[in-house]
Amino acid sequence: EALGGKMALLQRRWFGHATESYTLEDAPYAAIAGSVEFNRVTHENSLKWETIEPQPGVFNFTLGDKLIAWADANDQAVRGHTLVWHSQLPNWINNPAVPWTAATLKPVLENHVRTVVRHYKGKIDQWDVVNEMFNEDGTFRDTIFYRLFGSDYARWALTWAHEEDPDALLFINDYNFEYLGPKVNSAAAFFKSLVNEGYPLGAVGAQAHLIVGQVDEAGITAGLKKFTEFGLLLYLTEVDIRYEIGRGNDIANYTTSQVGQQAKDYYSVTKACLNVPNCIGMTLWQYTDKYSWIPGVWAGTGAALPWDVRLNKKPAYTAMYEAILEQ
Numbered sequence: 001e002a003l004g005g006k007m008a009l010l011q012r013r014w015f016g017h018a019t020e021s022y023t024l025e026d027a028p029y030a031a032i033a034g035s036v037e038f039n040r041v042t043h044e045n046s047l048k049w050e051t052i053e054p055q056p057g058v059f060n061f062t063l064g065d066k067l068i069a070w071a072d073a074n075d076q077a078v079r080g081h082t083l084v085w086h087s088q089l090p091n092w093i094n095n096p097a098v099p100w101t102a103a104t105l106k107p108v109l110e111n112h113v114r115t116v117v118r119h120y121k122g123k124i125d126q127w128d129v130v131n132e133m134f135n136e137d138g139t140f141r142d143t144i145f146y147r148l149f150g151s152d153y154a155r156w157a158l159t160w161a162h163e164e165d166p167d168a169l170l171f172i173n174d175y176n177f178e179y180l181g182p183k184v185n186s187a188a189a190f191f192k193s194l195v196n197e198g199y200p201l202g203a204v205g206a207q208a209h210l211i212v213g214q215v216d217e218a219g220i221t222a223g224l225k226k227f228t229e230f231g232l233l234l235y236l237t238e239v240d241i242r243y244e245i246g247r248g249n250d251i252a253n254y255t256t257s258q259v260g261q262q263a264k265d266y267y268s269v270t271k272a273c274l275n276v277p278n279c280i281g282m283t284l285w286q287y288t289d290k291y292s293w294i295p296g297v298w299a300g301t302g303a304a305l306p307w308d309v310r311l312n313k314k315p316a317y318t319a320m321y322e323a324i325l326e327q
């Protein structure tokens with residue numbers, strides 16, 4: 001009984017989790033994280049720019065490498081998250097006193113992308129090259145990169161990453177990529193143009209931070225298909241399904257029907273991926289409520305993962321398992 005094993009063997013798909021070397025110091029947690037439940041892992045934070053290039057041109061791969069060694073030891077492939085993102089940038093970039101121009105920032109961006117991909121060549125086979133570049137209305141997000149370069153920064157980053165590691169599968173990743181709407185429509189049109197122009201975009205990451213009671217299998221299937229109909233692969237990169245109601249992060253505080261609804265929702269999102277031939281897998285954003293980012297951002301809510309705060313499996317786990325077995 002292991003989700004990763006089943007996905008890999010029966011479906012030839014990935015079932016992953018996000019973690020960090022600091023959460024892996026918790027031994028009971030690490031035992032599950034390193035088990036055959038998972039065949040792929042993502043660094044939750046430690047490959048982000050502020051951590052990996054804290055000073056201009058000075059790279060610190062310590063935490064990143066630690067998780068790679070752990071993944072190796074536990075036979076898990078690694079998703080790289082993330083090369084270009086407006087959030088968790090180091091202060092030396094986010095500094096209002098530094099008047100960045102296209103001419104000064106472009107070589108910094110190039111050096112960052114190339115150095116990180118080169119360092120992990122052969123160790124990281126999927127990269128979130130650009131993260132969260134769209135607004136909800138489908139326009140490009142106004143970031144330091146977009147202001148200086150327009151959407152070209154995505155074209156350049158894909159090209160640099162591909163030159164450094166031609167074998168890596170390159171992604172553009174975002175949230176609210178699950179259902180049809182203005183964001184999915186214009187992102188898909190942009191991705192189609194990148195593919196037609198010959199840029200090495202290989203896949204779309206749909207983060208899938210979802211809400212209990214708002215998960216619809218047919219709706220997600222249609223949304224994901226919008227990205228795959230012109231050949232791209234698709235991955236659900238950061239799955240969690242949180243409660244919006246204020247019963248906290250412990251599933252013991254929720255009613256049987258609320259727990260059942262979350263299980264249904266995990267079933268639906270798993271089915272949606274399995275419905276789409278190009279959906280190659282899903283990754284939980286931490287597998288347990290114990291280390292979820294959600295209560296830190298939405299106080300009083302949470303309980304979003306298939307394992308609870310005590311590391312016990314919830315009905316959501318069994319529901320995903322059933323969805324996979326049905327395939």
Ligand code: G3I
Pocket residue numbers: 044045087088131207238293
């Ligand atoms: O490391 C410091 C620690 O030294 C300090 O004592 C502590 C005090 O707040 O903060 C720690 O850093 C926190 C870090 O997580 C590690 O725990 C940051 O404050 C906190 O902002 C950071 O949050 C992360 C968040 O990205 C930042 O935007 C979450 O863990 C991480 O799960 C979340 O992941 C993002 C994906 O990258 C992109 N998609 C959305 C997703 C959820 O927000």
